[in-house]
Amino acid sequence: MKKVSLFIAVIAVFFFSSFAVNVPVPYKIGDKATDFKLKSVDGKMYSMADYKNAKGFIIVFTCNHCPFAKKYEDRINDLAKKYKPQGYILLAINPNDPIAQPDDNYEAMQVRAKEKAFAFPYLVDEGQKIYPQYGATKTPHVFLLDKNRIVKYIGAIDDNVDSAADVKEKYLENAIAALENGKNPSPETTKAIGCSIKTKK
Amino acid sequence: MMKPLFLVVFLTLFSSKIMAQEVAVFDNYANLEKAILSEKNTTYVVNFWATWCAPCVKELPYFEQLNLENKKVKVVLVSLDFKDQYEAKLIPFVKRKNLQSQVVLLTDKDYNNWLPMVNNEWSGAIPATLILHQNQKIFVEKSFENFSDLNEFVTKNIN
Numbered sequence: 528m529k530k531v532s533l534f535i536a537v538i539a540v541f542f543f544s545s546f547a548v549n550v551p552v553p554y555k556i557g558d559k560a561t562d563f564k565l566k567s568v569d570g571k572m573y574s575m576a577d578y579k580n581a582k583g584f585i586i587v588f589t590c591n592h593c594p595f596a597k598k599y600e601d602r603i604n605d606l607a608k609k610y611k612p613q614g615y616i617l618l619a620i621n622p623n624d625p626i627a628q629p630d631d632n633y634e635a636m637q638v639r640a641k642e643k644a645f646a647f648p649y650l651v652d653e654g655q656k657i658y659p660q661y662g663a664t665k666t667p668h669v670f671l672l673d674k675n676r677i678v679k680y681i682g683a684i685d686d687n688v689d690s691a692a693d694v695k696e697k698y699l700e701n702a703i704a705a706l707e708n709g710k711n712p713s714p715e716t717t718k719a720i721g722c723s724i725k726t727k728k
Numbered sequence: 729m730m731k732p733l734f735l736v737v738f739l740t741l742f743s744s745k746i747m748a749q750e751v752a753v754f755d756n757y758a759n760l761e762k763a764i765l766s767e768k769n770t771t772y773v774v775n776f777w778a779t780w781c782a783p784c785v786k787e788l789p790y791f792e793q794l795n796l797e798n799k800k801v802k803v804v805l806v807s808l809d810f811k812d813q814y815e816a817k818l819i820p821f822v823k824r825k826n827l828q829s830q831v832v833l834l835t836d837k838d839y840n841n842w843l844p845m846v847n848n849e850w851s852g853a854i855p856a857t858l859i860l861h862q863n864q865k866i867f868v869e870k871s872f873e874n875f876s877d878l879n880e881f882v883t884k885n886i887n
Contacts, residue, residue, distance in 0.1 A: 594780040594810070664869070665853035683852075687837055689810060698840075718843035720808055723783060723853040723871070 553662020556715045560586070560676045563657045565620065565650035568633075568640040573618060573648045575676060582614035583679075583706055585699070586670040588663040590621045591639045592630035593722035596666040598688050600643055603667070606684070606699065607647035615703055617647045622658035622666070627725040658724060665721030671702050671712070679706055682717030751807075751822060753814065753833045757842035760834055764804060765860055771801045771886050772860040776846075778808045779821045783871045784855040788825065790875040794882065795829040801859075801882060803829040808854060811835040861886045 554560060564574045575584050587603055589596045607617035625632035633651055640649045652658050661670055671680035680702035685694040702712035754760035765772050775791050777784035788805070795803035805827065809818045814833055822831050836842050843850050846858055847867035859866040859882060866885045872878040 594778075664851040668851075683840065686840060689812075689837060714840070717840040718850065719839040719852045720843075720854060721852050722781060723855070725783075 551660050551662070553664075554660075554670065554678045554681065556678055556681065556711075558678050560670065560672050560678050561657070561660050562676065563620075563650075565652065565657065566633075567648040567650050568637045568645070569648075571648075573650060575616070575618070575672075578616045580614065581616045582674050583616075583703070584672040584676070585610065585615055585617040585703075586661070586672065587617060587619045587684075588622050588658055588661070588666055588668040588670075588724070589619050590623050590628070590631045590666045590722070591635050592623075592628055593666045595688060595719075595721050599667050599684055602684055602691055604643060604646055607645075610703065611646075613707075618650060619645070619647055620650045620652050620657060622652045622655060622663055623725040624655060624727040627728060631725070655724075655726060663724065665723055667719075667721055669699055671699065671706070673706060680712045680715055682714075683719035686717075688719070749822065749827070749831060751814075751819060751831050751833055753811075753835060755835045757834060757836045757845055760806070760832060760836075761845075764830070764832060770860075771862075772804055772858075773801045773882055774804045774806055774858040774860065776806050776808060776854050776856045776858070778854060779813070779817050780809065781854050787855060787872050787878070788827070790872055790878045792827065792829055793875045794878055798879060798882065800886060805829050805831045807831060807833045809833060859885055 562575045564572050567573050575581070578584075585606065589599070589603065603617070603619065610617060621631055621636055623631040629635070636649055636651065639645075663670075667684065669680070669682060669684055670678055673679050680699065682698060684697075684699045685691075686696045686698065687694045698714065698717045702715075705712040752764075754763070765774065773791070773794060775788075777788065779785065791803050791805060794801065807818055818833060839852060843852055846856075847865065850856060850867065850869055853869055855871050856867070856869045868881070872881065
C-alpha cells in the first residue's frame with residue numbers, strides 16, 4: 528500500500544512539474560542570478576562578468592514610458608553615480624517589448640538616456656529572455672546581487688515614489704550597507720506599485 | 729411661481745446627469761477597506777488601476793459592464809494615480825468616460841505595508857483585481873482580455 532501511494536506521489540510530482548517547465552521560477556533571496564550579455568544605448572554589449580572587481584550589482588528593471596519608473600529616474604542615476612566608486616555597479620534593463628510599447632524602443636531609450644545623462648548602462652532585454660528568469664513583473668523592480676551574483680534584496684528603491692525628499696526608508700541603500708557590513712539586508716524584499724511588463728503579443 | 733420651481737427641478741435633474749461622481753480620497757488602505765469594502769453581504773470586485781496605466785484603462789469598460797450587468801457584485805475602481813493628479817487627470821478622466829462604478833483614489837504610498845494586506849503574492853504590478861466574497865479573498869494580478877473573460881472569472885469564484 529505504501530509503495531502504491533509513493534508511486535502515485537512520484538507520478539503526481541512528475542505530472543505537475545512537467546507543466547511548469549516553461550515558466551521560470553522567480554528568483555528568491557539566496558538564488559544565484561544569471562549573467563547576461565545585453566546591448567546598451569551606446570551600442571556596446573554589457574555583462575556582469577565585465578566588472579571583475581565589483582562588490583555587487585544593482586539590477587534595475589525600468590523603462591521610458593512608465594510614470595512610476597520616471598519618478599525614479601533621477602534617483603536611479605544618483606544611485607549609479609554614488610555606488611560605482613564603491614564597487615556596486617548599477618545596470619538598468621528595459622524589459623518591455625518595443626512593439627507592444629513603442630515609447631520603450633531602442634531609439635527612444637537612446638534619447639531618454641541622453642536627455643537625462645544616464646550614468647549607467649541602459650540595456651535592452653532583446654527577445655525578453657532575461658526578465659522572466661529574474662521574475663521581474665513590473666517597472667521599476669530592483670534586484671541587488673552580491674559579487675557572486677547571489678540575490679540579496681528584491682523590491683523597491685525606497686518608500687516614497689512621489690518625493691525623494693520625503694523618503695523615510697531607503698530600502699536599497701540600506702541593503703547595500705548591510706552587504707558592506709557582511710550582513711543580510713532587512714527587509715530582504717519589499718513591495719511597490721509599478722507598470723506591468725509589456726510582452727510581445 | 730411655477731416657473732422658477734420648474735427651472736430648479738429641471739436644472740437639478742440635468743446637472744445630476746452630467747455631473748461626475750464624487751471621488752473619495754483615502755491615504756490609508758486599511759481605512760479604505762473599512763469605509764467602502766466592509767458590507768458583509770456584498771460581493772466586491774475591486775480593480776486596482778491608474779489613468780497612466782494603459783492596460784488598466786483598456787480593461788475598465790469590462791468592469792463597467794460587469795457593474796451594470798452582474799447584479800451579484802459591486803465594482804469598486806481603486807485608482808492609484810498620483811495625489812497631485814487628482815484634479816488634473818483623475819477627475820476629468822472619470823467625467824469623460826462617465827464611469828458609473830464607484831471610483832476612489834488611494835494615495836497610500838507605504839506600499840510595502842498595504843500591498844500584502846490585499847494579497848501576499850501581489851508583486852505590485854497593475855492592473856490587479858481582488859474579489860471579496862463571504863470572507864474569502866480571491867486575487868489576480870493580470871489583465872482581462874474582454875468582458876466574458878472577466879465575467880467568467882468572477883462568476884466562477886463567487887458561486
